[in-house]
Amino acid sequence: MANESSTPLGAGGKGVQVYAPATVANLVCGFDVLGMALQQPQDIMTMRLREQPGIVIQHSDGYQLPVEPEKNVAGASLLALMDEWKEKVGFEIIIDKRIKPGSGLGSSAASSAGAVVGANHLLGNPFSNEDLVRFAMNGEKVASGVKHADNIAPCIYGGVTLIRSIFPLDIVQLTAPPMYVTVVHPQIEVRTSDARQILRKEVQLKAAIKQWGNIAGLVAGFMKNDYDLIGRSLEDVIIEPVRSILIPGFDEVKKKSKDAGALGGGISGSGPSIFMMSREEYVAKGVEEVMIDVYTRLGIEFKTYVTMINYSGAKCMAL
Template sequence: MLPNNQQVTTMMNITGAGAVAYPSATVANVVCGFDILGFALNEPCDELAVYLSDEPGVHIINNDDYDLPTEAEKNVSGAALLALLDETPDVKGLTLVSKKIIKPGSGIGSSAASAAGAVVAANHLLDNRFSKDDLVRFAMFGEKVASGVKHADNIAPCIFGGVTLIRSIHPLDIVSIEAPPLHVTVVHPQIEVRTADARQILRQNVLLRDAIRQWGNIAGLVAGFIKGDYDLIGRSLEDVIIEPVRSILIPGFDEVKKLSKEAGALGGGISGSGPSIFMLSKDAETAKQVSLAMEQVYTRIGIDFHTHVTSINTEGVRVRSVEKL
């Protein structure tokens, strides 16, 4: 994509070398862990380059076809970088060149990747002066732009890698959780489920018996990850509060879940607020068979879809230095 005149002007204000980050897609909620559990995927990944600029503020160049806002306050990456700049008085401005690979609205952490990748790249330019917790805090401003809520269950695994538990938002308390090798199959039916809409339909009150069952599943899932107990992981991938409500927004959900388990998946559910559905498997071959089962459902229904067969990314955002544009 060739830059337009405004982009050329923005590029001319770049004052030095930059950093390119490759933030990956993520799965949030992980069935029973609404707003508190998430894990990173090895693919797909976005590509975001950040450069120091002599123009105050954050300047954005979109190098894709998604037509995302270029006003920093209205852009997920821009809001995150503005939060970082507020605590970086020695930096005048930043220029971001963004290439989105993770489709916005897919339910696999597209907005989180934008926010996380931007602040990780900026931090690399600043000789890593900020901690990972700080970067999550900055990136959460981007999530607020995307959904109206500062949640971290996509941001944290994207930055930290692996499986993360958000024990608390105020104060921010992120716990990295060891997990055994797990393969992930994701199907993204080409329908739209807005995060704000998916939050609006949730019940504000739940029965105590449902809460107790949910707490048991969350504890069991975390214990299963730590112990490397695949059977316990599978038994704990149950959501009695959120999934029964949100799944009505996703055609074919129940059949995808049923056929995926029959194909050997440990279990799974809605990725984030949807419409993507994820399934966990013990090995790559099973994950491929699960993909075929998912594809069968949406081919029959007549809904276009994309699938990803991947694994858990334990590294977090990859970043490298680049020369000035």
């Protein structure tokens, strides 16, 4: 569907503002199957229905992302939704991206999920959350070449989600106890597609068995509110040893954060962001000091967040 531009943005019908949260994918051992939404940072998207069919995309940030719907993650997701809606409809959208692309914090997922959540709201909520995940996965394919849902699902559902299956899509919402999440984003870029290419295509059975135990333990820890079990299960013997070489300071941050009392953590998505989970706020803030110290000494620019799990997912406010 072409990028229509005959109607100025804001001249269309009713509007909505969408707040789409950052997400942490994988949760250390759950590669492509576990994800968690964060309270901060969040993308902000302003959407309106258009009088004419089509999609108009504008950006109010400085990232110079594409505005053609087929090349934009939000646009690709909206096109998938519009294809199933059948009736002619148009959307105009302004994206204020607060989650830096390439950060490992689900930037593309926030745009993809936020767009379909906003569109669904404007249409009267005809689609289920599972439908919205399915649409938004088209945006992830534009971003990384792969239709994965471990960022999309928590962004839409909130909290912690398990992707039991992609085809057919099977999403399980997990309960999780309150936890603080400390994130450091070194200002370097690790492309998701590059981070996938360096992964081993085969793993030893011994490693796979250990990984399965950690995934099961982490899920059980969340559902039982067992912080000690969560901490013991935050171990990755397959993906992290390979990807961590792309992130300067990773090993030092992880070791010193755990020494400071963090339950554990690791690479957020494909990186370069690193997240650590803590039971108490004062521990989470102490972990932030560790991260600041490491990257200040390394001379690498960085940004930190001390936040919590976002249990609501992407939210809409009427304009």
